[in-house]
Amino acid sequence: MKKYLIIGGGVAGLAAACRLIEKGEKPLILEAGSYPSHKICGEFFSPECVAWLKRWGITFEQEIHQITLRSGQRTFTYPLLQPAGSMSHLSFDSKLLNRALEGGAEIWPNTPVLDILPTAEGFLVTVSQGQKIEVKNLIVAVGKLPFFRKTALKPTYYGIKAYFSHLPVKEKVVMFSLPGSYLGVSEVEKGIFNVACLTQHPFAFAGELIEKIKKEDAYLNDLFNEGKMLFSDWMVASIPEFGLKATPSWNRAYFIGDASITIPPASGAGLSIALASGILAADYAKDGNPEGFKKAWKKSHLLQLKAASLLHHLMLRPKLLQLAMRASPFLPGLTNFSFRSTRERYFSGHLGSY
Ligand SMILES: Cc1cc2nc3c(=O)[nH]c(=O)nc-3n(C[C@H](O)[C@H](O)[C@H](O)COP(=O)(O)OP(=O)(O)OC[C@H]3O[C@@H](n4cnc5c(N)ncnc54)[C@H](O)[C@@H]3O)c2cc1C
Secondary structure (H helix, E strand, O other): OOEEEEEOHHHHHHHHHHHHHHOOOOEEOOOOOOOOOOOOOOHHHHHHHHHHHHHOOOOOOOOEEEEEEOOOOOOEEEEEEEEEEOOOOOHHHHHHHHHHHOOEEEEEEEOOOEEEEOOOEEEEEEEOOEEEEEEEEEEEEOOOOOOOOOOOOOOEEEEEEEEEOOOOOOOEEEEEEEEEEEEEEEEEEEOEEEEEEEOOOOOOHHHHHHHHHHHOOOOHHHHHHHHHEOOOOOEEEEEEEOEEEOOOOOOOOOOOOOOOEOOHHHOOOHHHHEEEEEEEEHHHOOOOOHHHHHHHHOOHHHHHHHHHHHHHHHOOOOOHHHHHHHHHHHHHHHHHHHHHHHHHHHHHHHHHHO
């Protein structure tokens, strides 16, 4: 019987593996896809997780010292007290993967889990080849579309991503608010920009959405006309609802990352949540305390989810956002409180001890 099995080798699953290794364990990770792979994500790493990742020897060439919001003619710049970072999933996931492998984790790529059956001792997990694995402690890190859900999730939003060069952007990160969509541009490597967009508008193909955006925003129109797309096509995914996930109440199971909480990307907090939940779940799993994990984890995110949700709805409504941008110089305390509320608290609470 395996002592620790992690289903899903994205950021959350790999972080859990790295932490279990620090605690002297050698987990098995089952990953449906292969490495390295691109993911639909703005690839912005928030300041609190950047500071923490230094512990694992992961540093960011692209440091971000401020975030710029643009909506119509208005621009708002928020200076960060500590630098955030930007890095492609290809690079970041490889760094975490190597750390896990060097520490002795076993990783099976191209191995989707098909079924999980709770048993008296733990779980019986069925993988694609029909193979069954017995496991005592299970960490579920399958992302935003949990396969154990019986009813299909309706897409509420759509996400797209591509890389560009030759973008005449001075800022390291700039977010654009458009009616029913928002779009982020961040430099992931020198001269290479991630462009990721979340939209409520269904579209036949991503190019159609981009044409609509170009008509809505003259600045973005110029940007897309000058930029050179480095992908053969946009990556596209449908995104279900955001919020806390309903998860099965299995004993000895720990749901982490997007499988536990999917936070609106406007907050730029999904990756720090993935990392923090992986680390925390490993700590609680080592102590055999799934209930403790559930309490410690979900409760502490209610305010963060509310703040992220507010920002998300403002970003989808440029007129309202512009009003908020006009008011912010007069309400610096509220602006700081709103930003800080979207941050992952786990790291700020633990940084001092490392
Ligand atoms: C448009 C958009 C932009 C975003 N931008 C940012 C940003 O800039 N900054 C930020 O912090 N967050 C951002 N996010 C959120 C962030 O990307 C996610 O919160 C984060 O990647 C979640 O990590 P995860 O490990 O939980 O899930 P994932 O990265 O989805 O990993 C889950 C893994 O599980 C595997 N898997 C799934 N099912 C199975 C199965 N049955 N068996 C085995 N393996 C399985 C998948 O192949 C995958 O590798 C963005 C999200 C969107 C949609």
